[in-house]
Amino acid sequence: MVMPNIGAFIAWGLITALFIEKGWLNSGGTGGLAANSWVAQIGGWGDFKDGGIVGPMITYLLPLLIGYTGGKNIYDVRGGVVGAIATMGVIAGTDIPMFMGAMIMGPLGGWTMKKIDAIWDGKIRPGFEMLVNNFSAGIWGMILALAGFFAMGPVVEAFSKAASQVVQFLVNHGLLPLTSILIEPAKILFLNNAINHGILTPLGTNEAVDKGKSILFLLEANPGPGLGLLLAFAIFGKGLAKGSAPGAAIIHFLGGIHEIYFPYVLMKPKLIAAVILGGMSGVFTNVLFGSGLRAPAAPGSIIAVLLQTANDSYVGVILSVIVATAVTFAVASLLLKTDRADDEGDLAAATAQMEANKGKKSSVASSLTGAAAGAGVATEGHSGSIHKIVFACDAGMGSSAMGASVLRRKVKAAGHDDVTVVNKAISTLSDEWDLVVTHQDLTDRARQRTGSAVHVSVDNFMNSPRYDEIVDLLGRTNGSETPAAVVTPTTVAAGSTSGARDGHTVTGHDDAPQGGVLHRDGIELSGRARTRDEAIEEAGRLLVVQGAVDDAYVASMHERERSVSTYMGNLLAIPHGTNEAKSSIRRTALSFVRYADPVDWNGSEVKFAVGIAGAGDDHLTLLASLAQVFLDEQQVARLEAATSPEEVQEILSTVQAQA
Structure with a gap:
């Protein structure tokens, strides 16, 4: 709720730094400008104490933005509007900036409005929709505003004041540095935004209103520990970690993206001691000098920190960064130099774990692993040519089938007719394969079963660049039998039918799609889901309605998503259950849901969710066809424009016939 509105916090912080009574344009509060000047008008001091911009922004604008965003996250714009109305109630019912109240009332307004709308969904007579929707939102918003004014506001105000007293107790007794014991590990686990913007920012903002600055803005944002x-x-690292650290330091310190150092700690967890001690020393320095920021520094760049530093705090803030850097560097250097481990640590695996903690793709991960990825597929542990490739996933019924179909076409198009590409569940693998392709979260499990194979990790099943690296590897190890430049469509089509139908293996495209697999009753062209979990539920319920699965299977679809993402790339996700849930499948079936507005799927956009229940392998041919559809922009456009379930079936059937 706070992160999308950081720009507003920065705007308020800059206005505060410039125009308040102790601001830059008032010569540090020494009477440099007259109290009735335009500076005083903007800052709301002197003869204009009740006016200005600073007070109204912190009292009304920022909490309302948070409340609106919280409601919108739950129930789109409608939820945001009701969330903002509810937030206004707690704002009016208190005399402090009501950030915590906004974080409660905003999502509450969106969630309750969503539940209320569900009561009469599909029951409103045509022509009365706008009347019902507008008045229901207005009436419910009024009720929540009154509840916020009389009930929630006083409760949150009391909690906020109690929390402020706890912080003041820590400051008075010199215990504030101990907060780093919780904050620094929490950052590594991606609880930093929850702690910083959910707790410290509201408390710090209240303190900044009274005192012009707050040390709380520096507890998490200090870039010193990460830089150290x-x-x-x-200096003392090894391999990829040593080579990538200087670039990561620049991104961290100047760009303010702290998550770039998290994989280094995850790779060697004992280094958490270094960042804790560095964080504690930085906080102690700020306590010693009484320094603080006027507003949150986001992102945590040294540039943002200095821009928000109070006039009397530059010495303390700069020293806190230097001291935190030095202490972290000294402790981390000692731990690295005395490290008895023979290996350098797997930075790529640590980066993948960091992204798993975050719940979506990291914008800076390529800075750590991009160089390694660009070097192509490594073949350590395997010698000789590669003829048997397996695409493995947890259940073997969906992701691997589509990935194998895409990779198989690329392999055949490059002229490697002697190479087979099949798909299987990881639990069925044995050490007989030359190359194993898996989702990055499953690679370690696959290595345990196929130690002598080449292993390739992907995060995009439809158009991963690793597929081209595999083809290049085949050219180096096997040689190309048919130059890719002279491969004809007939050659590709012929090649695409190779491969054995073995358990969960995707083979050719010579079978017609089964009408009972993707039935018209399982196709929804106007999906209502707003989130990933809602989309999974919607796709799963269509399978239940068709009588293909029990209710327990839908729960297993959520369980599967929590372990490994079913996002395929190119706007497509294929949610399906775990391997253990196959007993809940009555017959093979697919569901197809299209969304007008993309659903956020762990940071990626999804417009099509295809639910899968595979009792045997009769759905795999259609999945292979589906993969070819989503590699073709024209076919995707046809699916987006389809107006009936029969048209969707026809599009997939056409591709099937052409394959």
Whole structure:
């Protein structure tokens, strides 16, 4: 709720830094400008104490933005509007900036409005929709605003004041540095935004209103611990970690993207001691000098920190960064130099774990692993040519089938007719394969069963660049029998029918799609889901309605998504259950849901969710066809424009016939 509105916090912080009574344009509060000047009008001091911009922004604008965003996250714009109305109630019912109240009332307004709308969904007579929707939102918003004014506001105000007293107790007794014991590990686990913007920012903002600055804005945002850690790796690290650390340090310190150093700690967890001690020393320095920021520094760049530093705090803030860097560097260097481990640590695996903690793709992960990925597929542990490739996933009924179909076409088009590409569940693998392709979260499990194979990790099943690297590897190890430049469509089509139908193996495209697999009753062209979990539920319920699965299977679809994402790339996700849930499948079936507005699927956009229940392998041919559809922009456009379930079936059937 806070992160999308950080720009507003920065705007408020800059206005505060410039125009308040102790601001830059008032010569640090020494009377540099007259109290009735335009600076005083904007800052709301002197003769204009009740006016200005600073007070109204912190009292009304920022909480309302948070409340609106919270409601919108739950129930789109309608939820945001009701969330903002509800937030206004707690704002009016208190005399402090009501950030915590906004974080409660905003999502509450969106969630309750969504539940109320569900009561009469599909029951409103045509022509009365706008009347019912507008008045229901207005009436319910009024009720929540009154509840916020009389009930929630006083409760949250009391909690906020109690929390402020706890913080003041820690400051008065010199215990504030101990908060780093919780904050630094929480950052590594991606609880940093919850702690910083959910707790510290509201408390710090209240303190900044009264005192002009707050040390709380620096408890999590100090870039010193991360910089010290990365400098230690740059000097005393090994391999990829040592080579990538200098670039990561620049991104962290100047760009403010702290998550870039998290994989280094995940790779060697004992280094958490270094960042904790560095964080504690930085907080202690700020306590010693009484320094603080006027507003949150987001992102946590040294540039943002200095821009928000109070006029009397530059010495303390700069020293806190230097001291935190030095302490972290000293402790991390000692730990790295005395490390008895023979291996350098797997930075790529640590980066994948970091992204799993985050719940979506990291914008800076390529800075750590991109160089390695660009070098092509490594073949350590395997010698000789590659003829048997397996695409493995958890259940073997969906993701691997589509990925194998895409990779098989690329392999055949490159002229490697002696190479087979099949798909299987990881639990069925044995050490007989030359190359194994898996989702990055499953690679370690696959290595345990196929230790002598080449292993390739992907995060995009439809158009991963690793597929081209595999083809290049085949050219180096096997040689190309048919130059790719002279491969004809007939050659590709002929090649695409190779492969054995073995358990969960995807083979050719010579079978017609089964009408009972993708039935018209399982196709929904106007999906209502707003979130990933809602989309999974919607796709799963269509399978239940068709009588293909029990209710327990839908729960297993959510369980599957929590372990490994079913996002395929190119706007497509294929949610399906775990391997253990196959007993809940009555017959093979697919469901097809299209969304007008993309659903956020762990940071990627999804417009099509295809639910899968595979009792045997009769759905795999259609999945292979589906993969070819989503590699073709024209076919995707046809699916987006389809107006009936029969048209969707016809599009997939056409591709099937052409394959």
